[in-house]
Amino acid sequence: MTSEEVIVRIGGAAGEGVQSAGSVVAKSFSRTGLYAMTYNYYQDIVRGGQSWYQVRASHNKVRNQGDGLDVLIALNIDALVRHTNPEINEGGASPLNGIAIFDTALTGFQKYDNIQYCAVPLAEIAGRHSKVSLVKNTVAIGAAMASIGMPFDVVGDVIRDTFGGKGDVAEQNVSAAKEGFEYFNDHFKKLDKKLKFNSNKKYLLGGGEAIGLGAVNGGLKMYIGYPMTPASSALHYISSHAKDFNLFVKVPEDEISAINMAIGANYAGLRAMTGSSGGGFSLMVEALGMAGMLEIPLVVYEAQRSGPSTGLPTKTEQGDLNLVLGASQGDFPRIVLAPRNVYDTFLLTREAMNLAEKYQTPVIVMSDLYLAEHLETVDKFDFNFKIDHGLRAQDNAKNFKRYEYTANGISPRAIPGQAGLMHNEDSDEHSETGDVVSDAETDPKLRIAIMDKRMRKLDTYVKEMPPTDTYMLGDADYAIVQWGSTQGVVEEAVDILRSRGIKAGAVEVNRVFPLNPDIGKLLKNRKKIIVVESNYTGQFNRLLRSEFLVTTSLVKKYDGEAFYPGALAEELEQEIKR
Amino acid sequence: MVTTADFNGTVKPDWCPACGNFAQLSALKIVLPELGIEPHNTVVVSGIGCSSNLPEFIKAYGFHGLHGRALPVASAVKWANPKLTVIAYGGDGDGFFEGTQHFYHTAKRNVDITYIVSDNQIFGLTTGQASPTSEIGFKSKTTPYGNIEETTNPLTFGLAAGATFVARGFSGDPKHLQEIIKRGIQHKGFSFIDVMSPCVTFNKLNTYDYFRKRVYKYEAKDLTDFAAAYKVSEEWGDRIPIGIFYEKSARSYIDMDPVAGNASMMEIETVKLSEKSVEEFL
Numbered sequence: 001m002t003s004e005e006v007i008v009r010i011g012g013a014a015g016e017g018v019q020s021a022g023s024v025v026a027k028s029f030s031r032t033g034l035y036a037m038t039y040n041y042y043q044d045i046v047r048g049g050q051s052w053y054q055v056r057a058s059h060n061k062v063r064n065q066g067d068g069l070d071v072l073i074a075l076n077i078d079a080l081v082r083h084t085n086p087e088i089n090e091g092g093a094s095p096l097n098g099i100a101i102f103d104t105a106l107t108g109f110q111k112y113d114n115i116q117y118c119a120v121p122l123a124e125i126a127g128r129h130s131k132v133s134l135v136k137n138t139v140a141i142g143a144a145m146a147s148i149g150m151p152f153d154v155v156g157d158v159i160r161d162t163f164g165g166k167g168d169v170a171e172q173n174v175s176a177a178k179e180g181f182e183y184f185n186d187h188f189k190k191l192d193k194k195l196k197f198n199s200n201k202k203y204l205l206g207g208g209e210a211i212g213l214g215a216v217n218g219g220l221k222m223y224i225g226y227p228m229t230p231a232s233s234a235l236h237y238i239s240s241h242a243k244d245f246n247l248f249v250k251v252p253e254d255e256i257s258a259i260n261m262a263i264g265a266n267y268a269g270l271r272a273m274t275g276s277s278g279g280g281f282s283l284m285v286e287a288l289g290m291a292g293m294l295e296i297p298l299v300v301y302e303a304q305r306s307g308p309s310t311g312l313p314t315k316t317e318q319g320d321l322n323l324v325l326g327a328s329q330g331d332f333p334r335i336v337l338a339p340r341n342v343y344d345t346f347l348l349t350r351e352a353m354n355l356a357e358k359y360q361t362p363v364i365v366m367s368d369l370y371l372a373e374h375l376e377t378v379d380k381f382d383f384n385f386k387i388d389h390g391l392r393a394q395d396n397a398k399n400f401k402r403y404e405y406t407a408n409g410i411s412p413r414a415i416p417g418q419a420g421l422m423h424n425e426d427s428d429e430h431s432e433t434g435d436v437v438s439d440a441e442t443d444p445k446l447r448i449a450i451m452d453k454r455m456r457k458l459d460t461y462v463k464e465m466p467p468t469d470t471y472m473l474g475d476a477d478y479a480i481v482q483w484g485s486t487q488g489v490v491e492e493a494v495d496i497l498r499s500r501g502i503k504a505g506a507v508e509v510n511r512v513f514p515l516n517p518d519i520g521k522l523l524k525n526r527k528k529i530i531v532v533e534s535n536y537t538g539q540f541n542r543l544l545r546s547e548f549l550v551t552t553s554l555v556k557k558y559d560g561e562a563f564y565p566g567a568l569a570e571e572l573e574q575e576i577k578r
Numbered sequence: 579m580v581t582t583a584d585f586n587g588t589v590k591p592d593w594c595p596a597c598g599n600f601a602q603l604s605a606l607k608i609v610l611p612e613l614g615i616e617p618h619n620t621v622v623v624s625g626i627g628c629s630s631n632l633p634e635f636i637k638a639y640g641f642h643g644l645h646g647r648a649l650p651v652a653s654a655v656k657w658a659n660p661k662l663t664v665i666a667y668g669g670d671g672d673g674f675f676e677g678t679q680h681f682y683h684t685a686k687r688n689v690d691i692t693y694i695v696s697d698n699q700i701f702g703l704t705t706g707q708a709s710p711t712s713e714i715g716f717k718s719k720t721t722p723y724g725n726i727e728e729t730t731n732p733l734t735f736g737l738a739a740g741a742t743f744v745a746r747g748f749s750g751d752p753k754h755l756q757e758i759i760k761r762g763i764q765h766k767g768f769s770f771i772d773v774m775s776p777c778v779t780f781n782k783l784n785t786y787d788y789f790r791k792r793v794y795k796y797e798a799k800d801l802t803d804f805a806a807a808y809k810v811s812e813e814w815g816d817r818i819p820i821g822i823f824y825e826k827s828a829r830s831y832i833d834m835d836p837v838a839g840n841a842s843m844m845e846i847e848t849v850k851l852s853e854k855s856v857e858e859f860l
Contacts, residue, residue, distance in 0.1 A: 031860070203859040217851050221843055222658065245849045248657060248838045253683040257650040260643070264623070264654030267641060268662070270843055272654065290644055378859075383851040416621045416639035416655065416662055424633050424640030427626070435589055436634055436642075 003194045005058030006148050007068050009096075010137075011083050012075030015047035020162065021073065021137045022053030023375065027158045028150060029057035030204035030377045032197035037488075038375040039065035039562065041090060044229075044313040050078060054093065059196070062377070063341075063488030067566040070098035070191055071147055073140045077106045084115055091561025098191060099147045101140050101184075118143065118188045120180060129176035130169075138173045142180030148191050152181050203378040207371040207485075208233025210342045211301055212241065214349025215273055219387040222248045222272035224261040229313050230369040231277045231303040255280035259287040259300065266297045267425065269415035271353055275301030278320045279310065281327070288362050289328025294425040295403065295411070295454065297356035297363075297390070299349075304368040306560045315560030316369035318484055319535035324364050325513055325543070331451075333359065333409075333458040336513035338366040340487035342376040344510060350385055357390040359457045360413060366512065368534070370562045371485035396420030403432045405449060409456030458514055465516045469508040472498065476505030477527040478576050481519075481552070483509040483540050489563040490532055496569035502576060512540070520548045530555055530575050532568065553578075580611040585620075587635045596786075598749030598775025599629050599696050602759075605752060606636060606665065609760040615663045623652040625677060627669035628703045629696035629775070646676025649684040652691050657832050659844045663763065664691040671701045674710040674730045685739035687831040688767040694759065695732065695770075696749075698777035699784045706780035716783060733811035736770040737804065737824060743769035744807060744824040748793050749776065750786045754820065761822060767830050774818070789818065796821040 008025050012018045022038060029036040034057040042051040056066040074080035080102050082088050086095045097114045103122040111117060120143050126135040138159060145155045156174045163170035205213075211234040215223070225235040235251075242249045252258055258274045265272035276284065281302045291298040304320040306312035324336055335355055339345035345367060352363040393400050393412035402423045404411040411432070414421035428436040429447060437446050471491050473479065478497075482490040490506050497504040507522050509515070523529050529552045531541040538554040545552055555571045557563055585607040593599045610620055620638035624630035626645035633640025639662075643651050652666040673681055673695050684693070700718060701707040707720040710730040717724055736744045743765040747755040755773065762769035774793075776786050796810055796819035807824035832838050837846070849855075 201860045203856055205856075205859040209859070213851065213856065216849060216855075219848055221846070221848070222654070224654070242837055244855070246837055246846045248835060248843050250657075252650065253679045256647065257680055257683070260647045260650035261654035261657075263643075264641075264651035265658040265843075267651070268621075268655045268658035268844075270658035272658070286644055287647065294641075294643075381851070381853070381856055383855075387848070414639075417619055417659060419618045422617050422637050422639055424642060426634065426640070426642040427644060428642065434640075436631075 003192065004060065005056065006070045006191070006193055006195060007054060007056045007066050008071040008073070008144055009052055009054045009069050009083060010073040010075065011050070011052040011079030013047070014042060014045050014049050014051050016075045017134045017137045018051050018053050018075065021141055022055060024141055024158050024162055025144065026055045026375055027204055028145060028155050029055065030202045031158060032150065032154050033200040033202065034058060034195070034197070035060065035062040035202065035377045036204065036375070037062040037065060037377070040373055041093070042314050050082065052079065052083070052090070063492055064565060065374070065562060067094050067564055069094045069096045071144050072096045072100045073144050074100060074102040074106070075137065075140070077109060080106055081109055084112055085110070091559055092564040092567050101143045101147070103136065116188065118147070118184065120183055122180070125179045125183065126176050128179070130172040135173060135176045138177045139180035142177030143184040146181040146184035146190070147188070148193055148195060150197060152178060154197070155181070203381070204375050205342060205378065206233055206373055206375050207339070207342050207345045207367050208373065209237045210345035211275070211349050211365070211367070212237040214346040215299070215353060216245045216247070217346070217383055217385050218350030218353030219271045220247060220273055220353065221270045222262070222265045223274070224250050224252060224258040224272065225275045226251055226255045226258050226280050228277040228280045230305055230372040231275045231280070231301060233372050234275055234301055234303070255283040256287065259284040263287060263291050263296050263298055267294070267416070271357070273299040273301065275303065277303050277305050278307055278323060281320070281323065285327045289330060289332060290427045291362045292328070292332025292334060292454070293427050295360040296425070297360055299352045299356050300362060300364045302364050302366050303372045304366065312560045314369070316562055317534050317558060317560065318368055319539070319558070320366065321512065321535070321539040321543070324366060331455065333361045333455055334513065335359065335361065335363045335461060336366060337363065338484035338510050338512045339371065340484060340508060340510050341371070343378050345371065346381070348510060354388045355461070358388055359410065359461055360390060361457060366484060368485050393418070393421055401432045402434045403430065403450060403453065405432055405453050408460040409453050410460065411453070462514050462517065465511060468516045468518050468522060470522060471506040471508060473505030473507065473522065476503050478502065478504045479507055479523055479526040479529045480504055480572060481507045481509065481529060481531045481544060483512055483533065486532055486534070486563055489565050489568055492565035493569040493572055496565060497572060500573070502573065504572065515543070515547050523548060523550050528553065528576060530572060532563070534558060534563070580614060580616050582607045582611055584617050585610060585637050587637045589634050591635045592631065593628060594779050596778045597628070598698060598773070598777070599632065601749035601752045601755055602694060602696055602773055602775065603632055603635055605756045605759045609756050609763065610663070612760065613763060619661065620663050620665070621655050622665045622667060623648045623655065624666070625668040625672035626703070627672045627701070629667060629669040630672060632667050646672050647680065648672070649677060649680040649693065653684055653687070653689045656689060656691050657838060657843065660690070660832065660842050666691055666693045668695060669702070670695060670697045670699060670711040670732070671709040674732055681735070682739045685736055685741040685768050685770060688740065688742050688828055690767055690830040690832070692762045692769045692771070695772050696775040697732065697772050698775050698781055700777050700781040702777045702780055713783065731811065732772045733823065734808060737808055737811060741770045742767040742826050742828050743822070744811070745771045745822040746820045747771055747773040748789055748820050749773060750789055751793070751820070754795065758822060765825060767828055792816060792818040793820050796823065798823060801825040
């Protein structure tokens, strides 16, 4: 780790305010011109257990949660032991090498030489400012911010905003934090870091919010969802902004209803979207195929978590690719996108809204818990976007055929209410006018014609796909292929490998299906192709092999935690040398 | 002026001769123009089953979706564009087996659509298996020793769920059926009409004769009397009531929505995002 970046971790039990303390720390960085990213390690419980929240901040773009740990706020003895002991491995997270901040009441733990132990009378200070015991967290935040040399005014303002402005509660927290801040400065030595703080605030938001913003920028009018971690962060953001963004938001009886509603609204000409995690998406499968068959635009947000079944509800994984690629019976055109970071989530979600309507078919935006729930800084939003409603028939159009056989596969749509364009949209196989061909007589030629027409839409899309992104790939001997949320960690691993003289580069896939044929060229003449992904069987690896007939190897992780750059670089190096 | 001929579809119905569904189809084609509703403002959404083929046979905007899932599609079409007249149509297997949860919640939400169930007390399209409304003892391909599961009463279920219009029709009395369907479409809120619609091929018990001997026209003294409606809904056996059992006025779901309650979602402005929209993240 360079002296221009810092990693702060807050450890405690669920219900002890770990996450809210973490977001105050993160916001303090994003408001002082630093890039930041957070990582939330938590369990599927509301109280108890062990959770922690990490914030990495730097002058340079922060691409993942990072290795190393400079400042630890331990809210209980277990957290203090857990995050200082090099023997305990929290899914790859580093033990502390720096400053530990904790209440003076915590005693009797093993000490390590590389740690400055800063016992602060957190509860005692908190008690002077408020009767609420959680205020001790605010005192600890004050001390932690002092340890990295942040100006107090920034921290104070963030705390004020967090506690709702200028009320008594907010001011009590600010004064408590200030005393913690001063206590640290009076008693302990600061970290040796060269962080420069400035007033260029950055945006700090998560992948769930980026889904909402992207969808709204892409013309969203209706969101129908059902709560399920980690898709709920998008649902919550969208619900709480329904009035601001003119949205109709509904949680119906189940995910089956949710997707059928979203299909109904899109059929009626209103941009609607649904979303869930793997379990809910599994329930949506039948209707997904109907949207493909009826050629109704549909965007589905699929936020992966560790499976199978209920799995690890609060842990990350990229294990739903096979599900998404194979969802629903028969063949129909589908587009699968997998954003790689928060801003990419914003861009791809709004693009998905247009793609769905242009190609009149389901578009699935795949995220995962890591991307949906961590916060990341964004410099600037470009909201300039043109909504494309695709091919629509004019009222009373002569010879209107809803599923007209066209060269590009795209047929004119008609929206209920349009005069003279009445027709039937049918989940049974149908002719170009929409009449069912399976009941009275089955016509093999007609079946081929309509099937080809639908599938041609994908050929058209492939021709219009933008080139695949790469990182340091030009002279690379080793091509590391990643998809979705692992972009940042793979880039940093490539940097580490390069620093060791290994010419590695990355292919960064966010358009997972269909795959851009240009990937085949990018993979040519490499000494090795290594796929990195978080699942057991290497689902993307199989797709890549079958599409491009390449020999690959796989670096995988399925412990529920994210990849860490150092460990990933080690694994890649071993794979390269094998 | 809009006429029945305007609703004539180009595809000939593939139902068995004398199937009850013909009565429901012609009722729609007669009643919709009587109400001045034009084909292009009519959406007929169905599930899967013999009856659910209806959207193919009527000139309107048809949506022939998935087994049991007509109601969520129909709800969203109405929410998206309240100017449309939305009819959901399907069978007893479709609505009271696979679609039960949608039936319950759509009724409770009082979505302003008309839900007509062609109730033949059997699965017809799959060639004759017991359905949720099959009578106890009913023999079918899947109940060769007689049906032992309690028969679903769609009317009491609809009432309990909160439907604001509950009625029963009979395909063998088309005039009466037309009147009920007309009132159902006029009703603002969720109208549920269970139509006893004999399956002439697979149900040899609940035939036209069976119903003709039993049905009588029920006239409610007070349509808002829930207890009376529930009581008459429970009547089944030698005497089977048909008619409108319950109607009350209530706000529909969309009217109470903080956004869609004030303006049609189709016409509401698309918000232009700006720096102000993301200020909360600074």
